[in-house]
Amino acid sequence: MARNPVREAATPLLALISAVRSGRIDLPLPELHRRASAAAARFDQALLHIGLDVEEQRRARYAVYATVDDVAQTLPGRGAEGVEWARRSMVVRGFGENIGGDRFWMLLADMLAHPAGHADLIELYHACLAAGFHGRHRVGNTGSADLNRTMADAYAALPHVRAVSETELVPAWRGRPTPRRTAGAWAPLLLAASVLAGGLLWLLLVLRLILGQTGQPALAAMAAINPQTPLRLSRRADAATQPTSxxxxxxxxxxxxxxxxxxxxxxxxxxxxxxxxxxxxxxxxxxxxxxxxxxxxxxxxxxxxxxxxxxxxxxxxxxxxxxxxxxxxxxxxxxxxxxxxxxxxxxxxxxxxxxxxxxxxxxxxxxxxxxxxxxxxxxxxxxxxxxxxx
CATH class of the missing domain: 3.30.1330.60 (OmpA-like domain)
Incomplete structure (x- = not known):
């Protein structure tokens, strides 16, 4: 049996709506409504065999239905099909109400206040948020931040998350004790030599710059020994023109x-x-x-x-x-x-x-x-x- 049978039962429907939202599947709204309704019926049947009480079943169904409605009604370019979906939405057909999915947040907040008895449902709600349910957080300047914070709170409330840090991944495997390697007696000398070498390099560069600046007068004096124009022989008669080779x-x-x-x-x-x-x-x-x-x-x-x-x-x-x-x-x-x-x-x-x-x-x-x-x-x-x- 799955660790969380509630979430497992909702996976086909959440996977369908997530694929439509991301564009991996392109379906007309009537066809999406038909497929979602069939998957929702199978989800309802699965809940009957899991052992949840009536209130837990109602919360699970509401989360999944509201997620399908929220994603479907925000798909671009649907026009009149979107209006028809709102009239025959999953929540309207399953619960007889149309309040824009606000009950989703109230139910989740109630369970987060007492997470110990609602672990499977909290994980289902987290999966719905990941699949695309935004509700009122879809608008407003802080909607994205509020949505991320709510998802983080839901994830942190799950018991298996809190136990991860205390659980050994592979208890049968043990590391081999390794003695601590010390730097050794030569480490201080090597460090000092490195610092000294760096200092000498820096000193060399500084002295080279100083020598280049202070040595310019001497170089200029040496260069002045040579004439500034090419030497020419003083001739009494014009030199014979040499033919070009x-x-x-x-x-x-x-x-x-x-x-x-x-x-x-x-x-x-x-x-x-x-x-x-x-x-x-x-x-x-x-x-x-x-x-x-x-x-x-x-x-x-x-x-x-x-x-x-x-x-x-x-x-x-x-x-x-x-x-x-x-x-x-x-x-x-x-x-x-x-x-x-x-x-x-x-x-x-x-x-x-x-x-x-x-x-x-x-x-x-x-x-x-x-x-x-x-x-x-x-x-x-x-x-x-x-x-x-x-």
Missing amino acids: AQQSRIAGLLAPEIAQHLVTLDEDANSVRVRTMIGQLFRSGSDVLEPGRQALFERIARAVAQEHGAIRIEGHADSDPVTSLAFPDNQALSDARAQAVATVFRGLLPDPKRVSSQGFGATRPIATNATAAGKALNRRVEIVVPRTE
């Missing part, structure tokens, strides 16, 4: 759109051909992350020099503005990181990534004065160097 012409042809837009320029000497960027805003400020659209420029340069023979060197250069951060303590570190970022783009496109190397020079090799914004923009550059073979 076929190698430079070939690379220039592949980069013609970029040269026309003044994005890059080409230069060569006896040993190398050099592709030099002409736009200062290649990377985000103080970062080695390329600005949007700049990677495409370097990809085009990579394809242009890929067919040349020999190693490809990426050189990073910076202006004289000081940089101090945890990631980049000075311009030298920043220019090196930017050169590596461009080298990564090249390696992803070349069949032999080992051809690519990178090096940063900081602000030590300016090609323009750092006294003006335009000059600084030219000095913030990347140069791609390939060996001259022709």
Whole structure:
């Protein structure tokens, strides 16, 4: 026999109305009324064999009937069918009254005041609330909260709920006694070492920032040793114009759109051909992350020099503005990181990534004065160097 035969007997009818409410079953109201009436008749017959007294049977029937009516009359889009249901509702046919299910709350409150003798019925009422009975709690700002509180009160009143915490789930199974594991004698030393290591790391970061800030004058003095403009020989006569090599012409042809837009320029000497960027805003400020659209420029340069023979060197250069951060303590570190970022783009496109190397020079090799914004923009550059073979 079921633990709660009353609720067990009501399950088919509550399952039907719950499925209709959730949309899992779509029935016209007349068909729902026919099925619910048949299930209610079977529920009434089952109550006669359970052994409830007349009052308990009446309370059980009222709860189930009111739940069916409450859900059916709130289904959307029923129109005239809803009016007909109200005239022939379950409560009207079973009890001859139509008070909107308010008696449900009065009966439940009465049983919660003395739950000891009404455990099965309280569980049935809780099941009705779960199936969709809202009654007067369907409207109002606090209706949902009041409904949840009532369900919680009903559930807490059930004797098997109160006994759960005192019942062993598997009495035949016993846990194995396990001795308590202590941290051991080394634990304080390990903890102290961890704290010391954290403190030293913090001190290192602070000293690095201080060194970066206080070392700027020395770095500026060292940089001032180098001339701010490229060295030029003083000639009495104009130097003979050197013809452009076929190698430079070939690379220039592949980069013609970029040269026309003044994005890059080409230069060569006896040993190398050099592709030099002409736009200062290649990377985000103080970062080695390329600005949007700049990677495409370097990809085009990579394809242009890929067919040349020999190693490809990426050189990073910076202006004289000081940089101090945890990631980049000075311009030298920043220019090196930017050169590596461009080298990564090249390696992803070349069949032999080992051809690519990178090096940063900081602000030590300016090609323009750092006294003006335009000059600084030219000095913030990347140069791609390939060996001259022709």
